[in-house]
Amino acid sequence: MGHLFITGSCYTESCQSIQRLESYLANESLCLELNLYLQELGKNISANALMLHGITRKINVWTAQRKYMLKWTAKGLLEQGPLPGQQVIVWFHDKSIFYAHDCHQKSWFHKDAPARPYHKGEGHSFMVACFFSCDFGWLCASDGWTAEQFMFPGKVKDGYFTNVDIVEQANAAIDLVNELYPEFDHIFINDNTTTHLKCKDTALSAQKMSKGPSSKFYGNIVHLPDGLVSKVKTQMGPATFTDGSHQQLYHPDGVFKGIAAILAEHDIKVPACAECKVFKCVAPMINCCCCCVLYNQPDFGNVESILETTCRERGVLVRFLPNFIRLYHPESSCKDDLKRNAIEFLDTNKFIDAYCKGLNGQQAAWAAHKYKGHCILPDSLMDDLEKANIL
Template sequence: MQYFLHAYVNGDTWTNAALNTAKFIGHRKYLSRKVRGWSTAFILDREDLPVSKYGGAWTKSRIHDEDLKSELLTHLQSLGKYVTAAAIIDYLGQPDVAKRYRLKKAISLATAERWMSGCGFRWTMAHGGQYVDGHERDDVVTYQQSIFLPAWYALEPRMWRWSVIGGELVEEQAQGADSQSHIVTWFHDESTFYAHDHRKKRWIHGSETPTPQPKGEGSSLMAADFVSADYGWLRSPDRNESVRVLFHAGKGRDGYFSNDEIIRHAEKAMAILERYYQHDDHVFIFDNAPTHVKRADCSVSARNMPKGCKEWGIDVPVWDANGKIVLGPDGRTLMTKACISNGFFNGSPQEFYWPEGHKHAGKFKGMAQILTERGYDVTNLKAQCKQCASGATTCCCWRILFNQPDFINVEMILESTCSARGFQVIYLPKFHCELNFIEQCWGYAKRIYRCYPMSSKDADLEANVIKALDSGLNGAQAAWAAKKYHGHRVLPSAILEELDNAKVN
């Protein structure tokens, strides 16, 4: 426009000036007409200037429209975690949305992907944050403060202690206990090794080419063991007898490491301790896992109890004469009804089933009758609330029974099995696996295991696991790590580094 107006002012005609301007910048008559129109509009209104398509708003993506971006972001967030660029295409394809934003045709997938970036999304791997579980749940905190810590503090005066003096680890006798009766705590745990687990980082020469890798984690082998700060892995003094269990977990293999396997493992450990370590008192420390805290099938429980008198029992497996569970034609465990155990109130047994001679002989009394015998008025109480209020103890029959001492203090099968032979059992608080120092032992053994050649053969897997557990982290090293760990002289993360440099045979 400026060139055209200069030419016109300098004596050229209106039409020739426009034609010469268009020709000068490489265009034809169409542009000369546009120049005359723009100039006429500008002469009539000095604010009326044409907008260039080569810069500014004309080159901005539609995703810079804040209203459109906000609406797309709200829609994508409503779809959950796994959104796709195609969701933008589908959403903008709706007639009302297309009309609102004056979209004449659908956008391409490439444009949708760019718009995903404009909405703040990135195609990448989601990063895991800090692990959060039920650490601060009321029941977990109560167990930790009221049961676990008092039990540990009661044992601590009779445990051996260690301190670091002049950079050396010094073992001290526990105060208030002679050498013949000090307490040894044995930590139990299971860990799984996979056939295809190997080191990911190493020095790679530039000439090395990628090699095909097996798919998946491969076959697995679970190892279960006990370890203590005093003796390391639980073995006989000559190291010929071991309590380590290697288990091929899974359907169609060895099954699963159930409560029965835990009991047998504990019995194996108690046999070695009774034979070789009678001069110590031993305490087993187990994780608070469902397989560890299982109760007897017929133990006292308010779960599913009816409020009134009726024929009622709990489902229990059918066992044959050889002590094995009987399976039905479909391969599932056969179940039968059995009466639950009787309770205790004020130090005396309380029958939960009506005795012989009663008109309801053999029937379950019901929660109402049981609570009435204990002095509660349950006339207007429901059997169980849909959702009991937090902290409530008397809102329904089930909640009252749930808080009765004989319903709370039901001994676990593992506890009763061990206590019958003079061994105490303590359960770690739920979700606090870091309290079990055997995790450090597993970690170090796996570090060594990953350096062995990878193999899909079960025989090689088992041989590598045994070699890693025995040579990579022997009992003495485990004990040394535990002493340092429980002595709080080093951070747990430093144990593996120190073990690398430890000269312990």
């Protein structure tokens, strides 16, 4: 170290090498000062003493060993530097519904003014479902390719956003993220709703099972796309033993074995009660009834949803948000922006339609106030303008 100080060589951590610079001994005043300092030291000279020449403040050993020390974050987690593997991008699934009469009932009334009847209801609805992330924003390509889904929800309109639509949108989103960002790993975050958590029709479920054999138990109820219950009988299963082999839940003639027989095949003691009231077992009991014991088995407790299975087969993980967490993730702020933009668009849509029909600013303002409950202006607009002496 004393040699480095005298010769003026420099050691850099970035290149891990010694770079030769101009020697400090070329400075005559510094050379004279060093000679006097060495004479004062006498026989006690050392490289460390020469290195400390001119330093008035004490350098702590912890400061010198800082780069060899472990560091922790504010949350108490150990900082390990860059982790191996690819960077993970989290995509949130956002589904927002906008109504035609959003914030259209805001007005001032005199305290003595009588109440006037008006059409109640939120009006026509419009749904938008899309993905966004904190790193790249909304999932959309530069050429307009997107995984957005638009719908006018309602029984007599476009129907409702079902699990089939969610899986189709997830497949489109996977195609898009693999095309735009192939160098990252992706995770889809969805709301914890029954539409997202829907499992296959043959998925295992311990609820409403009979304790003994039954010829009327055919597993889960199958629903048609229009919401009606299908009359097709669907058997559940099969389950899985601890060794990985399949366990059939039905006899060859189609009769359900019953929970007692299923647990006996696993060498599990069968409780006396078949199922607690409305399947609400008292925690932390896990063996209070037959359904609770069967529900806590690995094959019954780890049933994947259709969305999870579809995305996992394509290399994308799916996670569901816990309940009552909407205010703590980015979707809440995005919804506020979307609602504000939608309201502004609804307010300006009538002006744009009026300008397209050849009206000026005064006529467009009158028409927007006159037909404030309409999405577009009616065909009788010109006659109404003429009657109001505005045309």
